[in-house]
Every structure is written in structure tokens, then in C-alpha cells.
Amino acid sequence: MSRPFILGLTGSIGMGKSAVALMLRELGVPVFDADAAVHSLQGPGGALIPAIEAAFPGTTGPEGVRRAELGAQVFGHPEALKRLEAIVHPAVGAMREAFMIEHGGEPLVVFDIPLLFEKGHGQGLDAVAVVSAPAEMQRARVLARPGMTPEKFAQILALQVPDAEKRARADHVIDTGVSLDETRAEVNQLVRSIREKNPRN
Structure with missing residues (x-):
């Protein structure tokens, strides 16, 4: 059975991934946002709150998951992180499957x-x-965020695969170091080429 072409979208912090995701949505492309799925599952009234509270007592409240408390129990504890991922990943996977069923004709x-x-x-x-x-543009964008410090930025970068390696492993690189119009034109071209190769009724 034919299915949609599935394009993974990624990028390091401050590279403009959210802006590109918005451009894709504006072109009518369905975008599954993994982070948004996790936030909805762990937010107020989220489906995973009871399971997370049972596994990590005291880490949730009316506002959903208390990130500082949960982080304290999970950060630096590989076994605890595995327990949390065993709760979260299947639920996100189920949301992704539902998304694919909903958009199967795309x-x-x-x-x-x-x-x-x-x-x-x-x-x-x-x-x-x-x-x-470019790295200097990335740094300027990230340091302009509220509460961000050079130290925090360095810690985040240390946990991420270097941009050069991501570009080398990518099938497509979308440049956000240019004007928004130029980036939008790149995104348009990519979407057009994929749609032409994978037409649907």
C-alpha cells in the first residue's frame, strides 16, 4: 500500500527549525511535532501524568509534570531515564501512528x-x-533567548551532534542563514520536488 513520503526535520538549537516547520505548514504539509506531543502528554491533565506519578512520586501536580522535580530524579540516572522513556515513547509512537492514519492520503x-x-x-x-x-548566527539567536547564558548554550551544544555532522548525514540542508524569503523559496522547492515524485490522488 502506498503511503506518504516521510521527511524527518531536525537541526541544532537556534538554527531556525521552528520557522521552517511553520513554512511547511503554510504549504499545507502535515507536520508531526514530537516535542509538542510530549508536552501534551505531560501537561495539565495529560494522559501520562498518572503513570509518571506512579513511577516517580512527587513529580507531577495540577500543572502536569514538574520538570525540575522529574529532572532531579532522572538526570544522571540512566535506569530512571529508561523507565521514563518506556512510559513516554510508546505514547508518542501511538500519537504518530494516529497522525499517519489521519494524513495517509498526503x-x-x-x-x-x-x-x-x-x-x-x-x-x-x-x-x-x-x-x-552559520555558527555565529546560531549563537546570537540562542543568547537572545530569555534566561539563556553562554554557559547554558555550551552545555546544550555539548549534548547535540555537531552541525557539520548533521549536514553531512542529511539528505537535504535548509539554509536559514539567508533571508526568510530565500529560506522559504528553498522549502517551497523541496516540497514541490517531493510532491512531484510522490503524487497522490
């Missing part, structure tokens, strides 16, 4: 996966697009 769908290379989430994808910009 020529193209996008999975927005921030840690695609870091966590090995590339299985099942037909191609990967990496959003990239």
Missing part, C-alpha cells in the same frame, strides 16, 4: 524531531532535512 508528511540523530530516531524516514545556519 504525498508528504514531516516528522519534526529535535534529537533525531542524538537519539537515533531516524528509522522509518524516507529522507532527513537538516536546518542549518
